[in-house]
Amino acid sequence: MWSGVRRRRHGWAVLMSCATLTLTACSDAPSVGVLGAYFPDWLFCIVGGVLLVVCVHVLLSRSGRGAWLTPPAIVYPALTVLFSIALWVAGFNL
Numbered sequence: 635m636w637s638g639v640r641r642r643r644h645g646w647a648v649l650m651s652c653a654t655l656t657l658t659a660c661s662d663a664p665s666v667g668v669l670g671a672y673f674p675d676w677l678f679c680i681v682g683g684v685l686l687v688v689c690v691h692v693l694l695s696r697s698g699r700g701a702w703l704t705p706p707a708i709v710y711p712a713l714t715v716l717f718s719i720a721l722w723v724a725g726f727n728l
Contacts, residue, residue, distance in 0.1 A: 683720075691703075
């Protein structure tokens with residue numbers, strides 16, 4: 635009985651070591667150097683997404699079409715996520 639349990643444990647250990655070896659090949663975290671400090675690239679994408687949403691809000695408010703984006707508590711965060719992901723794909727994945 636013990637030999638069967640040991641074989642299963644040994645098989646599990648081999649499987650986990652193989653999985654660990656595949657994870658060691660991961661690259662470093664993506665970061666952008668700014669004046670000697672390194673920031674993650676997603677931080678710049680979020681800032682760019684927020685700036686784009688502010689521009690959309692100003693343009694729609696000035697044109698009188700600001701009521702199109704209702705409810706704003708759902709639409710503006712969704713637009714921020716959309717623009718941030720679009721900037722990330724265009725800037726760091728192409």
